[in-house]
Amino acid sequence: MDSFYEWFKILYDDTGINLPFLYDSYDRGRMFDGFLMTIKLSVLCLVFSVIIGAVGAWLQNSPFKWTRRFVNGYIQIFRNTPPLVQMYFFYFAIGALLPKIDNGYGGEMPILGGFAWAVISLSFFAGAFNVEIFRSGIEAVPKSTVEAAEALGFSRLQIYKDITLPLAFRVMLPALNNNLVNLVKTTTLAYAIAVPEMLYEANQIWSDNVNVTEMMIFMLLAYFLLVGILVWGMNRWERSMKIPGYG
Amino acid sequence: MTTNEAIPMVSIRNVHKSFGDLEVLKGVSLDVRKGEVICIIGPSGSGKSTLIRCVNALNDIQQGSILVEGLEVNDPQLDKLKLRKKVGMVFQQYNLFPHKTALENIMMAPIRVLKQNKQEAEQTARELIKKVRLEGKESSYPGELSGGQQQRVAIARSLAMKPDVILFDEVTAALDPETVGEVLLTIKELAEEGMTCILVTHEMAFAREVADHIYFTDRGVIVEHGAPATFFDEAKDPRTKEFLSQIL
Amino acid sequence: MKSADHKAEYQSNFQGGQKVAYQTDMPVMMTPSPKAGPSFRFSLKPWHGFVIAMACIISSGIAYAVTDKAEASIFEVLVRWMPLLLEGFVFNLVISVCAMGIGTFVGAGLGLGQISLNPLLRKFSWAITQFFRNSPWLVLLFFSMFLLPFEFKVGDMTIPLPDWVKAIIGLSLPVMANVSEIVRGAVQSLPSGQWEAAESLAYTRRQTLWLVILPQCVKRMLPPWMNLYAILTMATVLASIVGVSEVMTLTGQALAAEGGRTDLLAPFYSFILLLFFVYCYPISRWTVHLEKKFAVIN
Numbered sequence: 001m002d003s004f005y006e007w008f009k010i011l012y013d014d015t016g017i018n019l020p021f022l023y024d025s026y027d028r029g030r031m032f033d034g035f036l037m038t039i040k041l042s043v044l045c046l047v048f049s050v051i052i053g054a055v056g057a058w059l060q061n062s063p064f065k066w067t068r069r070f071v072n073g074y075i076q077i078f079r080n081t082p083p084l085v086q087m088y089f090f091y092f093a094i095g096a097l098l099p100k101i102d103n104g105y106g107g108e109m110p111i112l113g114g115f116a117w118a119v120i121s122l123s124f125f126a127g128a129f130n131v132e133i134f135r136s137g138i139e140a141v142p143k144s145t146v147e148a149a150e151a152l153g154f155s156r157l158q159i160y161k162d163i164t165l166p167l168a169f170r171v172m173l174p175a176l177n178n179n180l181v182n183l184v185k186t187t188t189l190a191y192a193i194a195v196p197e198m199l200y201e202a203n204q205i206w207s208d209n210v211n212v213t214e215m216m217i218f219m220l221l222a223y224f225l226l227v228g229i230l231v232w233g234m235n236r237w238e239r240s241m242k243i244p245g246y247g
Numbered sequence: 248m249t250t251n252e253a254i255p256m257v258s259i260r261n262v263h264k265s266f267g268d269l270e271v272l273k274g275v276s277l278d279v280r281k282g283e284v285i286c287i288i289g290p291s292g293s294g295k296s297t298l299i300r301c302v303n304a305l306n307d308i309q310q311g312s313i314l315v316e317g318l319e320v321n322d323p324q325l326d327k328l329k330l331r332k333k334v335g336m337v338f339q340q341y342n343l344f345p346h347k348t349a350l351e352n353i354m355m356a357p358i359r360v361l362k363q364n365k366q367e368a369e370q371t372a373r374e375l376i377k378k379v380r381l382e383g384k385e386s387s388y389p390g391e392l393s394g395g396q397q398q399r400v401a402i403a404r405s406l407a408m409k410p411d412v413i414l415f416d417e418v419t420a421a422l423d424p425e426t427v428g429e430v431l432l433t434i435k436e437l438a439e440e441g442m443t444c445i446l447v448t449h450e451m452a453f454a455r456e457v458a459d460h461i462y463f464t465d466r467g468v469i470v471e472h473g474a475p476a477t478f479f480d481e482a483k484d485p486r487t488k489e490f491l492s493q494i495l
Numbered sequence: 496m497k498s499a500d501h502k503a504e505y506q507s508n509f510q511g512g513q514k515v516a517y518q519t520d521m522p523v524m525m526t527p528s529p530k531a532g533p534s535f536r537f538s539l540k541p542w543h544g545f546v547i548a549m550a551c552i553i554s555s556g557i558a559y560a561v562t563d564k565a566e567a568s569i570f571e572v573l574v575r576w577m578p579l580l581l582e583g584f585v586f587n588l589v590i591s592v593c594a595m596g597i598g599t600f601v602g603a604g605l606g607l608g609q610i611s612l613n614p615l616l617r618k619f620s621w622a623i624t625q626f627f628r629n630s631p632w633l634v635l636l637f638f639s640m641f642l643l644p645f646e647f648k649v650g651d652m653t654i655p656l657p658d659w660v661k662a663i664i665g666l667s668l669p670v671m672a673n674v675s676e677i678v679r680g681a682v683q684s685l686p687s688g689q690w691e692a693a694e695s696l697a698y699t700r701r702q703t704l705w706l707v708i709l710p711q712c713v714k715r716m717l718p719p720w721m722n723l724y725a726i727l728t729m730a731t732v733l734a735s736i737v738g739v740s741e742v743m744t745l746t747g748q749a750l751a752a753e754g755g756r757t758d759l760l761a762p763f764y765s766f767i768l769l770l771f772f773v774y775c776y777p778i779s780r781w782t783v784h785l786e787k788k789f790a791v792i793n
Contacts, residue, residue, distance in 0.1 A: 076776060082730070085771065151303055151336040185632070220626070
């Protein structure tokens with residue numbers, strides 16, 4: 001394996017193409033950590049945003065006027081304002097209001113770090129889109145099918161679990177996948193609050209090695225591949241979920 | 248096709264139903280005895296579909312009473328589950344669950360609602376598929392079946408709940424003429440086995456052959472009713488005569 | 496009796512045209528469609544403003560409560576800095592308009608390239624579109640900031656490329672890719688009957704495209720295009736990360752100038768959120784209105 005990495009050192013010596021994140025073990029480690037951080041951010045935000053979407057869609061049907069208004073207000077605000085500013089708001093403004101804890105070195109640090117705020121902020125951002133997606137998926141289930149289940153004696157919860165959700169899910173899947181891809185791309189914003197994800201680590205490396213061109217091209221390729229694999233995987237999942245006999 | 252008991256199985260008394268300001272049922276009363284086959288016919292908008300949807304509480308009624316084996320439907324405390332175990336319904340648009348196979352469609356309600364175990368439910372389901380003459384289609388999804396086949400699966404699905412009375416809401420109206428026959432045959436067999444059926448239909452020939460009693464509704468009231476033998480040939484009310492002359 | 500007739504009879508036979516609660520629909524999955532609602536009125540509903548105002552007031556209120564009252568009140572400070580921030584915001588809008596213009600122009604070309612009959616051009620356009628679509632906007636911004644020269648020579652002239660111009664170019668890249676997809680999607684969504692009809696009238700491909708297909712596509716392209724513009728406007732704040740002086744950088748400088756008071760953070764950021772909301776929300780409502788309007792026509 002080392003000889004594989006050595007080849008890149010030779011490449012640098014011969015052609016000047018500097019890829020330190022391949023031949024240098026420290027930089028390699030940093031890059032890989034950054035990659036893992038991007039994955040962690042994406043997965044956590046995906047999970048939370050889907051939960052927020054499901055809960056939001058359910059609350060939208062609440063009989064209480066103010067609950068509905070609150071959810072709609074949340075959606076409109078998070079969809080029509082820049083996610084970066086939302087992140088700053090969470091990290092700086094709200095973060096400053098929370099209590100500080102002792103960090104063990106005699107100093108103080110905020111109770112929630114950059115990573116936590118990035119997850120919170122991005123989850124709410126993606127969640128706002130997901131509420132709409134969930135709502136349209138649930139609405140796409142024909143009322144007559146739900147009625148047939150009612151006529152058979154299913155309870156409301158059973159109908160939701162066995163009929164509405166499985167059918168709604170198949171309608172929602174393309175939009176959810178699209179949202180997931182956008183989420184992965186949006187994790188780069190965490191750079192702004194110093195979360196060590198891929199872009200941040202790349203920045204560190206190019207600051208040290210002054211090889212911006214190579215790093216930039218690598219970043220573009222890396223995200224292209226990451227998103228490409230995700231899209232491919234999602235397409236396969238969509239196809240496997242198809243109901244035979246339907247469009 | 249006819250067994251009589253003193254107390255009717257379904258007893259509809261003076262039912263009024265409105266959608267907003269529009270009154271659709273204006274005091275309808277009828278009785279259905281156990282084992283009887285009732286056909287309700289009438290022009291569009293006369294309220295016949297609305298009426299049978301009231302029987303299994305899919306629509307609520309503003310006034311009147313519907314008793315199903317002693318259970319009052321117009322009761323705010325009604326146990327809908329109990330009602331729907333007694334009353335089955337087959338819809339015009341079949342309304343099968345598209346993400347389940349034919350067999351699973353039939354099995355789902357007994358497992359989830361009647362809490363039967365899977366083997367028992369599956370066995371019943373297979374027998375019912377045979378009964379509606381759809382062997383070989385157990386693993387097909389609704390999207391892969393023809394309209395008539397889907398409707399028969401829908402009938403089997405209602406039968407799996409072992410109801411005491413089945414409501415049929417214009418079940419052949421959305422079918423191609425070729426497939427209407429197979430569905431009507433299934434219903435006829437059910438009737439001959441003694442199932443209490445309430446049908447809303449336009450199939451006059453079928454009604455004449457299978458029904459014990461025919462009701463004619465127009466604009467929310469029952470205009471005339473009678474046994475098929477007398478109803479079709481000796482209709483008294485001019486509205487009835489006009490309707491029949493258009494249909495027959 | 497077919498189900499369409501059945502539905503029609505319900506709707507025509509009930510006097511007064513009252514809508515019946517029970518409708519028979521074909522049991523297929525309905526495509527998600529926008530809920531029928533009141534037609535578009537170009538105004539914020541009171542409750543929207545209420546929600547935002549509440550957010551600003553509450554966060555400011557909390558901050559105010561922990562403030563040392565000797566310092567200048569938050570509201571005074573905000574009002575003092577408002578002209579500068581608004582100027583910065585206008586700059587953001589300028590960036591967004593320019594990037595949208597460039598991106599649309601190039602993207603339309605790419606989109607037409609994706610439907611070209613020349614397989615090489617088709618593949619090339621597709622590859623470029625996919626590449627720039629899958630890249631995060633921030634990375635593309637970095638890309639253009641670092642890799643574009645700060646000036647370039649054309650003949651005798653040296654044209655300087657200030658930061659904000661590079662940011663515009665950087666932001667126009669994802670716009671270009673998305674516009675390309677919008678154009679391709681719109682063209683492909685037209686029924687093939689249109690192409691066949693034009694062909695049988697002996698139109699050349701170019702005539703078909705410009706006289707028949709594209710005019711019809713414009714309507715379909717408008718809602719997603721406007722949606723893209725709203726997204727782009729919100730993305731202009733990314734330029735602050737790469738050092739362009741726009742509203743976020745100015746906010747940071749204003750907060751620093753006020754001595755880093757933590758109680759100012761919430762109000763200032765809320766104000767920025769409000770600015771973008773006031774600009775982008777009407778756009779998104781108008782987009783929904785256009786979608787409904789064009790859906791009816793189609």
